[in-house]
Amino acid sequence: MEINNANSHRIMLDQIYTLHELQIYLRSLKTAENLRFEQSINFFEELRNTLPSLLMKYLQDYAESNKINLQNQEQVLKLSVDLVNYLESIPVVELTFPIDLTYRQIIKICKWWRTNSNDAVVVNIKINPELLSGLTIAFKGKYFDYSLNRWLEHEGAVAIAKLLTPT
Numbered sequence: 001m002e003i004n005n006a007n008s009h010r011i012m013l014d015q016i017y018t019l020h021e022l023q024i025y026l027r028s029l030k031t032a033e034n035l036r037f038e039q040s041i042n043f044f045e046e047l048r049n050t051l052p053s054l055l056m057k058y059l060q061d062y063a064e065s066n067k068i069n070l071q072n073q074e075q076v077l078k079l080s081v082d083l084v085n086y087l088e089s090i091p092v093v094e095l096t097f098p099i100d101l102t103y104r105q106i107i108k109i110c111k112w113w114r115t116n117s118n119d120a121v122v123v124n125i126k127i128n129p130e131l132l133s134g135l136t137i138a139f140k141g142k143y144f145d146y147s148l149n150r151w152l153e154h155e156g157a158v159a160i161a162k163l164l165t166p167t
């Protein structure tokens with residue numbers, strides 16, 4: 001029942017694109033783990049009320065295909081812990097733009113990254129108007145600055161100096 005293969009969990013990953021969405025799923029699963037201390041409740045109904053509908057649908061589909069009884073609290077808690085571990089292992093791409101993006105643009109960027117890097121990633125979008133245009137990328141300890149501001153401070157400054165130097 002160990003969850004460790006991104007390809008077998010495509011349904012769930014197709015619903016998580018941003019760090020914020022990932023955090024919502026993680027918080028929901030951790031809240032569900034706390035249900036074990038509530039002995040007087042109907043576990044399955046409380047689980048259904050606690051989890052986002054898409055996550056609950058994923059759990060139901062996964063449980064059905066892997067013969068997990070969602071009425072069995074221990075099996076569901078094991079699945080929940082495994083799923084939390086899997087979600088916490090998903091790398092985050094930090095992208096900084098000079099303007100705000102639409103959700104559709106964020107999804108497109110995330111899908112592009114997943115397709116071209118073969119990584120199951122989520123994106124964290126930040127806004128910094130000082131970039132002027134372009135973007136910065138931080139991923140797995142590496143940082144790349146493709147902003148106009150950086151260019152103007154470095155290569156652009158040299159180009160402007162050459163233009164202003166009499167020949």
